[in-house]
Amino acid sequence: MSETPRRPAPTGPEWVLFAAAVVLLVALVGVLLVDWLAAPAEPPAFELRLAEARRVSDGYHVDVDVTNVGAAAAAEVTISVEYDEGGKLTELDQLVAFLAPDEEARVTFAFDEEPDPGGLSVAVSSFREP
């Protein structure tokens, strides 16, 4: 390389950039430290909300919102809906690939006829640690 000047020790502006970098890194490390030390070792936990059925062109759709309210992420979260229609039991599953803590996903179940809300039940039937 033709130009290799010997530059002086860090100048004023370089110290200013250094100070700004320190602030950013301290913030970054601080967030990670707090999350590491304060986060309880709790497994994933799920909150489910079942919406009312809505009519579509070829039947009825029921939305289910699932939120991971636990402290750990979950993968392959299976959401199962059971519909008891006068003794005839229908079971449907939907898979959510990944749910981080506090993350929410929506899945939709399709029915030919309008389901009676009293006959619907929803639960997370399985998941695995990512």
Next chain:
Amino acid sequence: MQGTFDREVWREAVEDALRGIAGGLLFGVPLLYTMEVWWLGQTATSAHALAALVLAAVPLAALVAGIGFRRRAGMTAVEAGVDVVTALGLGVLSVGAVLVVLQRITPSTPVPVAARMVVFELAPFALGAAVAGEVFARTSDRARGKNAGSGAVGRGDGTVADVAATVMGASFVALAIAPTEEVPLLASGIERPWLVVLVGAALAVTYLIVFSAGFGDQAHRRHGQQGLLQRPTTETFVAYLLSLVVSGALLWFFRNLSSDPVDALVQAVVLSFPAAIGGAAGRLVV
């Protein structure tokens, strides 16, 4: 007199920082388009991310001590420490900004998840910030020596060389990203107004790399080159359009381009960001 001196010192410090950002993006952009690294933000623990941050700093410190993005010969430990911390800080700022532009980090992203995502994208960026000044200065020195030996290039030759270098550089970087699922995934997730931000970021970064970051023979590029595209703003815009075309062509080549014209354009814009950065790197060596 003092004011003039201060301005010069500030200009040098800002140019160093811009060169660090440009170099970091040149090396780090492929990883910014890798979904497995985005997922690490969600799946890795914060303890793992802290360890990764420390590990990333080790090779960076070795590189900075050896060459340093400020090209300061015979550095002391304090000077090297200042450069390492500054390179990491530039990385946090730049990587975070790109993840926001790509909408991998949004207001709904939990802060620890965003912090972990930044950490895992940071390593190649910081290494790039440390080595790019040296690598591209050397490359440009070689190119300048070659040009000096062959005589001045004509106006048409300069334009053709720039177009060829842009297409080659854009293809070189975009080839590795075009066949992947990340492009349609990003295109489907990005809100339309953000595409303007993405195009603006591509234009700003490529201008920065070629004309403002102090790589190699920048003064020669600004004032000494001949060719139809040699005004910096014109060259930046035309080079971006070329990168956009290259992006669309590569997506089509790998059968990764949507059949819907609007979706196809969005996908090309998404890929044009790394492609434009590659094109800018290509023009540096002409």
